[in-house]
Amino acid sequence: MRDLTVAVFRPDDDRLEDAIELVESLGATPVPDSMLAVEPTGASPREDADYAILTSKTGVELVAGSAESEERDRWDPGTATVCAIGPKTADALREQGYDPEIVPTEYTSSGLVADLEGRVDGARVEVARSDHGSPVLLEGIEAAGAYVHETVLYRLVRPDGSGDSTELAAAGDLDVACFTSSLTVTNWLEAADERGIRDAALEGLSNATVGVIGEPTRETAAAAGIDVDLVASEATFETLATETVELAAPTYYE
Structure with missing residues (x-):
């Protein structure tokens, strides 16, 4: 079994570094793709x-x-x-x-x-x-x-050049996506649009496990045609990533 690929969209500072470290600690492969600057x-x-x-x-x-x-x-x-x-x-x-x-x-x-x-x-x-x-x-x-x-x-x-994770989703190679706000959802879709792969990226995302922080983010994703599998039980990235990876592959990170 290959490692789970987990897209994280945190701002490109210590928050993204912490997200990468957390995903690695869960035994998965982080896909850092900052959607906010x-x-x-x-x-x-x-x-x-x-x-x-x-x-x-x-x-x-x-x-x-x-x-x-x-x-x-x-x-x-x-x-x-x-x-x-x-x-x-x-x-x-x-x-x-x-x-x-x-x-x-x-x-x-x-x-x-x-x-x-x-x-x-x-x-x-x-x-x-x-x-x-x-x-x-x-x-x-x-x-x-x-x-x-x-x-x-x-x-x-949205940072220039963002959207590598949309390419992975379009190719069917993205397993998990962790959206932390409505804006990360909007910017992710804009990045896919910019690359001309919105439909393929959405299709790929439908086969991934999608986690979000909060009901407003879930509503934004749903309105855009993204099926949300999990709303984090606590509004922190740590909880979001851990619960979404666990849902994608139960006991994967234990």
Whole structure:
């Protein structure tokens, strides 16, 4: 039996390196094919909010002025209660000297909204994130009575030359695909279109095991004609990759 080939679409930084290492630890062959690149906007979050929400490690590094791609003055949250949408973001905040006081049990926008409901009526809430943030977060906090301001810290774009995994799928040689957002799905399909192999890539993907993070990503994939086999039980790449590889070949990585 040949090794499972597992396509991972993380940004081309330590997240992609970690994904490769994880897939290898599962005994499979990673197919790194980054579908996201970061373009900082140079914007900084407001410093007069009652609550400040960060949604990604990239955002944290940018506001802290520690990102390699851009240097800026360090953001000061003042007296704001700092919130992180998940443990990775919380860890990044701590590494940069911030104190995340609220991390939802469910690592999603809706999970954070649920944790903030009842706390933010009349409060000023700053949301600092990418240009592809879920509207669920803003709408939910506004519905809870807060005054919400969004700062777009960076744009997410598809890297030049991405799409090698679409070639593998079209050839029937891709066993697993792990989509971490709706944008990775959209960009993967655009890459296949660019190479003129969309139909063949979709057909190949129908014979692979497809895992996604979250219901919004599943809905995007389904709308594009991609059959999703698994929605990760926890919104982390580690859980997504492990559960999808296990589904593709039970006990394969044990």
